[in-house]
Amino acid sequence: MKNKYSIFxxxxxAFSHHENWQKAWKDPQPKKExxxxxVGGGGHGLATAYYLAKKHNLKNIAVVEKGWIGGGNTGxxxxxxxxxxxxxxxxxxxxxxxxxxxxLSQELNYNVMFSQRGVMNLAHNLxxxxxxxxxxxxxxxxxxxxxxxxxxxVKKFCPxxxxxxDIRYPVLGGTLQRRAGTARHDAVAWGYARGADEMGVDIIQxxxxxxxxxxxxxxxxxxxxxxxxxxxxxxxxxxxxSSVIANMAGLRLPLESKPLxxxxxxxxxxxxxxxxxxxxxxxxxxxxxxxxxxxxAGTDDYVSYSQKGSHQIVEGTLNAILELYPIFSxxxxxxxxxxxxxxxxxxxxxxxxxxxxxxxxxCGWGTGGFKATPGSGDLFAHTIAxxxxxxxxxxxxxNRFVSGDLVDEHGAAAVAH
Amino acid sequence: MFxxxxxxxxxxxxxxxxxxxxAHIERPKQPTELSDDEWxxxxxxxxxxxxxxxERWNHAHGCRKWFNMIRxxxxxxxxxxxxxxxxxxxx
Numbered sequence: 001m002k003n004k005y006s007i008f009x010x011x012x013x014a015f016s017h018h019e020n021w022q023k024a025w026k027d028p029q030p031k032k033e034x035x036x037x038x039v040g041g042g043g044h045g046l047a048t049a050y051y052l053a054k055k056h057n058l059k060n061i062a063v064v065e066k067g068w069i070g071g072g073n074t075g076x077x078x079x080x081x082x083x084x085x086x087x088x089x090x091x092x093x094x095x096x097x098x099x100x101x102x103x104l105s106q107e108l109n110y111n112v113m114f115s116q117r118g119v120m121n122l123a124h125n126l127x128x129x130x131x132x133x134x135x136x137x138x139x140x141x142x143x144x145x146x147x148x149x150x151x152x153x154v155k156k157f158c159p160x161x162x163x164x165x166d167i168r169y170p171v172l173g174g175t176l177q178r179r180a181g182t183a184r185h186d187a188v189a190w191g192y193a194r195g196a197d198e199m200g201v202d203i204i205q206x207x208x209x210x211x212x213x214x215x216x217x218x219x220x221x222x223x224x225x226x227x228x229x230x231x232x233x234x235x236x237x238x239x240x241x242s243s244v245i246a247n248m249a250g251l252r253l254p255l256e257s258k259p260l261x262x263x264x265x266x267x268x269x270x271x272x273x274x275x276x277x278x279x280x281x282x283x284x285x286x287x288x289x290x291x292x293x294x295x296x297a298g299t300d301d302y303v304s305y306s307q308k309g310s311h312q313i314v315e316g317t318l319n320a321i322l323e324l325y326p327i328f329s330x331x332x333x334x335x336x337x338x339x340x341x342x343x344x345x346x347x348x349x350x351x352x353x354x355x356x357x358x359x360x361x362x363c364g365w366g367t368g369g370f371k372a373t374p375g376s377g378d379l380f381a382h383t384i385a386x387x388x389x390x391x392x393x394x395x396x397x398x399n400r401f402v403s404g405d406l407v408d409e410h411g412a413a414a415v416a417h
Numbered sequence: 418m419f420x421x422x423x424x425x426x427x428x429x430x431x432x433x434x435x436x437x438x439x440a441h442i443e444r445p446k447q448p449t450e451l452s453d454d455e456w457x458x459x460x461x462x463x464x465x466x467x468x469x470x471x472e473r474w475n476h477a478h479g480c481r482k483w484f485n486m487i488r489x490x491x492x493x494x495x496x497x498x499x500x501x502x503x504x505x506x507x508x
Contacts, residue, residue, distance in 0.1 A: 243465035254461035256438070257490075302436035305467045306493050311419075312432045345461050402457040 002198045005109050024190060025197035030204050033230040034062045036384060037222060038237060039209050039245060041065025042074040043185070044362055044369065045237035046192035046203070047377020048384070053199035055378070056385035061201045062231075064224060066208035070189025073239050073369065076339035078262050078284065078296040080275050081371040082119040082180035084146050086135050089395035089407045090348060091142040096392050097375025098179060104374055110191030112183045113289065117274050119180035120149070120157060122324075124169035124280040132175045139177070149174045158274055160327050167323050169281050182275060182286055188373055212249040212359070219249075219358040235360045235384045240305065240340025242363035251354055253363065254401050255342045258299045259309035260367050261317075263336040267291030271327070281320035293331065295321060299341060299367060309338040341366050346400075348407035351380050351393040360384050361398065423476045424484050424500050437473035439463050440485050441505060467491050471505055 003009060003022050013021055036052060038045045041063045052058045063069075081101055083094035105111050123129045132148065139146035154174045155163045163171045193203055204226065211223035212234065221230040236245045240257040267290050277284035284296045297317035300309050314336060322329055344350060344364035349372070351362050362380045365372065375392075382390040389397060400406055420428045445451050445459055464470065472486045485505065487496040497506065 241467070243463075244467050247464075247466075252458070252462040253465070254457075254463065255465050256463055257465055257467075300436075302472070302488075303438075303465060303470060303490050304493055305491050308493070310431060342465075401461040402453045404453075 002109075002194065005111075024194040025203050028202045028204060030062060030064070030207065030224070030226050030229050031060075031202065033060075034202075035060040035231070036233040036235065037061070037229055037231045038063045038235045039222070040072075040237040040239065041069040041189075041193075041203060041205065042072050042237065042239060043070065043188045043192065043373040044239075044365075044376045044380070045235075046070075046189055046196055047373055048235055048237060048362065048380045049201045049203075049377075050192045050196040050199070051378045051381035052385060053196060053201055056381055058385060059200050061196075062229065063196070063201060063203045064207045064209060064222070064229070065203070065205050066225075068205050069193050069203060070186055073339040073341065074185055074189045074373075076262065076337060077185060077370040078286065078294050079182045079185045079370060080119060080180075080277070080284070080286065080296075080368075081114070081183055082177050083144055083371070084119070084121070084135065084139050084175065084177045084180065085409060086138050087407055087409060088142060090409055091139065091144055092392045093349075093375060093379070093396065094372055095142070095144050096379070097372045100374035100378065101183065102179075104188075104191070108191040108195050110187060110194060112187045112191055114181065114183040116179055116181040117286075118157075118176055118178045119275040119277060120154065121175045122154065122161075122171050122276065122278040122280075123173045124171065124278065126172070128280055129172050132173065136175050145177055145179050147176050147178075149176055158272065158276055160272060160325055161276065162324055162326055169320075169323070171324075180275070184289075185370060192377070209245060209248070212245070214249065214356065217356055219356060231358075233358045233360070233384055235362065235380060237362045237380070239363065239365065239369070240342050242342050242361065246361070249354075249356055249359055251356065251359070253350070253361070253398075254345055255364055256303050257305060257340050257342050258302065259304050259307065259338040260299045260341045261297040261309040261314055261336060261338045263295050263297070263314060263333050264288070265293040265295070265328075265331045266334050268293070268331070276324075278320065278324065281324070283317045283320035283324065285321060285325070292334065293328065295333075299343070305340050307338045307340060341369075343367070346406040346408045347410040349376070349396055350398050351376065351383060351389065351396045352398040353383065353387065353389070354398060421474070421486075421495065422498050423479060423482075424498050425480045425482050426476060429476070429479055433476060433478040435475045435477040437475050437483065440471040440473045469496060473501075
């Protein structure tokens with residue numbers, strides 16, 4: 001049984017100089033057999049294991065992670081959470097996640113620092129204005145809060161934005177989702193890991209999958225660096241490395257893995273109390289609780305697994321940031337990094353069964369998977385437990401690339417992918 | 418990967434180039450005969466290799482010609498560049 005985190009446990013542990021905190025999760029060796037194995041110990045994978053144990057009564061579950069939990073894209077993203085997607089299928093999926101976010105800290109007894117500070121998307125040309133107005137209407141029809149803002153309202157909501165008509169891409173308006181915001185990315189992985197561990201899930205780190213063993217069209221287990229693990233159900237949540245795992249099973253996916261970069265500045269006093277995203281110039285910025293500006297750049301156009309991106313991508317983003325926020329002109333950037341994102345042709349994820357029995361894929365989240373973490377885990381757990389998708393992720397099946405029933409969020413999703 | 422050796426122009430900055438995805442995907446000879454599965458395979462499914470991959474690149478801000486490249490996607494090292502229409506080396 002895990003000790004409950006509270007103000008009292010904080011005070012109690014202060015007396016022992018915080019040296020006697022209970023371990024948040026064990027460090028087990030893999031058992032010979034599991035009912036289900038999740039490949040990938042990021043937020044989505046850990047959430048999947050958590051909901052499998054919590055809602056579907058599977059107790060003998062393992063999460064295998066080749067590095068350390070939350071060390072991939074979970075720890076590399078810009079932590080933006082929103083659900084203002086255009087299409088009904090996406091709106092259902094992302095708002096399901098947002099609703100879970102709203103009670104997640106309480107549910108996990110772990111402060112994920114979910115902050116509904118609002119996300120504002122800017123329009124810089126007439127097409128943007130039309131698209132954003134259309135999306136606002138679509139969102140409201142789907143019960144998702146959204147308002148369209150004039151240039152003056154944008155300025156009022158975020159005063160440091162340069163709304164002069166003379167800049168290269170002037171701000172013509174914007175949309176605002178007030179329920180949107182940010183969360184502490186590491187805490188999401190750690191909170192789910194702690195919750196899953198409490199229900200008996202084995203979280204096995206430094207354990208890389210080397211092969212998937214099949215008997216005809218049924219999975220039998222995984223060959224890993226820590227030996228063979230027998231299982232009838234494998235849920236792959238490997239983000240940028242999904243194709244690598246798929247190749248082991250002889251499966252083809254419609255994914256391309258590309259570097260996506262982000263960077264943070266030196267910490268400064270509170271200056272921007274919301275998240276501002278700008279599609280046309282591809283720059284988005286928020287401020288972390290430590291005071292750093294968190295800036296997201298775009299993807300490179302080539303396949304790469306190197307977790308490095310090209311310099312000109314960062315340069316382009318910073319050009320746009322400086323034009324929109326002249327106040328940042330003398331700020332220094334502290335760190336820059338890349339993550340490998342798996343992008344689908346329609347910029348929507350895959351949460352699906354495959355042609356191989358017992359093999360499930362949760363991938364293709366591309367540049368925006370963090371926001372969906374709780375919903376993705378919940379729906380993927382449902383899919384694995386029932387061998388059938390949930391109503392909310394039925395549209396995100398792998399077969400849509402054959403049937404042509406794509407969920408085309410490219411450009412429609414309020415941010416350029 | 419900062420310099421790319423265009424087979425027509427020589428070494429140029431990477432900024433001048435545009436990646437064009439996986440190379441040697443052959444356009445179906447009889448499009449009307451294709452099943453939905455075969456269309457999906459041709460249009461969407463990609464190898465997305467971690468390691469040595471064959472790619473098409475375009476010298477978009479230079480000679481604007483297309484060419485092929487063999488590149489290691491795990492560390493971005495360029496192994497070989499060759500012209501369109503040339504057979505890919507077997508090794």
